[in-house]
Amino acid sequence: MPTSTEKRCAHCGKEGSKRCLGCLGAPEHQLGDAGETVYCSKDCQEKGRAKHKYRCKKLKKRIILFRVGRMLKATVLAYREVLFPINIKSVELRNGTLCFDYDTQAGPELVPFPEGLTDDKNLKEAALMINQCEAVPHLISPLARHFFPAFKPMALIRFDLDVIPVIPVQMSKELEWDPMHTILKVILKDESWALDLTGRQYGYPEYIQPWGQYLEKKWRKRGAASLQCIGPYRMADEMGDLDEVFRLTAARPGIWIFRNATDRFARRHFQAFAKSRFNELSAKELLRGTDEEFDKKVGEFAGEVKALMTKFMQNFEQIP
Numbered sequence: 325m326p327t328s329t330e331k332r333c334a335h336c337g338k339e340g341s342k343r344c345l346g347c348l349g350a351p352e353h354q355l356g357d358a359g360e361t362v363y364c365s366k367d368c369q370e371k372g373r374a375k376h377k378y379r380c381k382k383l384k385k386r387i388i389l390f391r392v393g394r395m396l397k398a399t400v401l402a403y404r405e406v407l408f409p410i411n412i413k414s415v416e417l418r419n420g421t422l423c424f425d426y427d428t429q430a431g432p433e434l435v436p437f438p439e440g441l442t443d444d445k446n447l448k449e450a451a452l453m454i455n456q457c458e459a460v461p462h463l464i465s466p467l468a469r470h471f472f473p474a475f476k477p478m479a480l481i482r483f484d485l486d487v488i489p490v491i492p493v494q495m496s497k498e499l500e501w502d503p504m505h506t507i508l509k510v511i512l513k514d515e516s517w518a519l520d521l522t523g524r525q526y527g528y529p530e531y532i533q534p535w536g537q538y539l540e541k542k543w544r545k546r547g548a549a550s551l552q553c554i555g556p557y558r559m560a561d562e563m564g565d566l567d568e569v570f571r572l573t574a575a576r577p578g579i580w581i582f583r584n585a586t587d588r589f590a591r592r593h594f595q596a597f598a599k600s601r602f603n604e605l606s607a608k609e610l611l612r613g614t615d616e617e618f619d620k621k622v623g624e625f626a627g628e629v630k631a632l633m634t635k636f637m638q639n640f641e642q643i644p
Contacts, residue, residue, distance in 0.1 A: 333364035335372035340364030344376065347383035349615070351390055353515045353534050358383055385512055388475040389519075391611045393532045395471065395622055396464045397521045402626040403463065404452045406633040407434040407590055415442055415451040421492045422447075422527070424454060434586050434637070446524065453522040454495075457506040458565050460521050463591065465559045466598035470607035472559070479511040480557035485543050486550035490527030508557055509535060562591050586640070593636045594629075 333340035344361040352358045361376055363369040411427040442448050453460075461482060472480065487505040505526070508519040518538035521531055528542065544550055558564075566587055602610075610621055 331360065331362035333368050333372075334361050334376060335363060335368040338364045340368070342366070342369060344369070344380060347380045347387070350383035350386045351532075353386070353517075358386070382513075385475045388611055389477075389510060389512070389517060390532055391618060392471045392474065393519055393521065395610070395625065396467060397531050398622050398626040399467060399629050400456070400460055400463060400521055401449060401452055402629040403594065403633055404456065405437045406630055406637060407587070408437045408452070409434060409587075411435055412438065412441065412451055415447050417444075417447065417491070418494075421494050422450060422525075424451060424493070424495045426495070434590070436634075436637075446529070449524045450527075451525075453525045454493075456525075457522040461506060461508065461557060462562055462565045463594075464521070465562050466595040467602070468557075468559045470598065470602040471611070474608050474611055475512070477510050478513055479509075480559075481509040481511070482554035482557050483507055483509055484552045484554055485539075486546055487523075487526055487542050488544045493525065506554075507538075562595055563588060566591075589640060590633065590636060594633065597632055 330339050331341060331343075332338070340362045342363045342365065344363070347358075348360060350358040361380070363372060412424065413427050414423070414425045416423050437448075437452060442451075484504050484506055505520075505522075507523075510517045510519050516535035518533050518535050519531065520528065520533070520538070523529075523531065523542075526542075533541075539551075610625065611618070613621065
């Protein structure tokens with residue numbers, strides 16, 4: 325009688341322990357749909373390859389999707405650590421509320437995120453992502469053009485929704501916090517995922533979830549206006565959010581015009597870096613490897629982005 329911990333060969337049904345490493349550790353879209361595939365021998369694995377091929381490919385896409393999301397999120401955090409749009413004075417969790425205080429009298433410069441402001445990694449990430457959901461899809465587009473083809477999504481669609489914060493947010497009175505949130509819907513043939521790179525500002529640690537599960541937990545249902553399909557995600561629109569800000573603030577030039585121009589120069593620099601750094605093959609290579617190898621790659625690439633943008637800002641500040 326087999327025990328509950330024994331695994332059965334996917335080909336012959338005998339007890340086995342040889343796992344398919346290609347899809348090992350894939351995330352679940354529905355409960356129990358990503359269990360390990362086990363074989364008793366190399367011979368059975370080869371004989372069962374044709375039957376397992378479709379499922380393995382499907383689970384591999386999920387793994388790559390999660391890695392793409394993690395790489396993009398790490399890139400945004402690294403970029404914003406160097407070029408932060410507001411002078412932040414403090415961030416803390418106070419009586420169950422996430423409190424942000426900014427120096428609203430500061431100048432128009434994009435500034436580095438203050439070192440030592442908080443030792444809490446989650447609070448720092450929340451601060452870096454505050455009010456960034458509209459900017460992030462544009463900011464990541466130079467990388468998205470190379471990373472998203474790695475798992476061949478059928479569609480990428482932008483949505484705005486009224487989100488339910490796990491932790492209430494309180495900001496300086498002079499600044500507004502927008503509860504409408506921008507995410508991407510990633511469609512992989514017969515399953516859909518929500519890609520939310522800035523959800524930490526609302527207390528959500530997950531950056532990818534099954535679409536239905538995401539809406540069930542995070543969408544504040546207030547009629548049709550609380551969930552709006554913006555349209556296909558355009559990965560060539562690096563400046564879309566800046567164009568909109570410029571349109572809204574052109575009548576009152578000053579701080580916003582200066583900051584907008586600085587951000588444009590920075591994004592063009594980042595765009596040139598992505599274009600020279602990646603092609604489809606090099607992007608796929610960055611996403612390969614064991615979990616430990618990928619962890620190292622994420623850290624190294626984030627460091628590369630920080631060094632790149634730090635050097636840019638140093639040179640930019642020297643321009644008369």
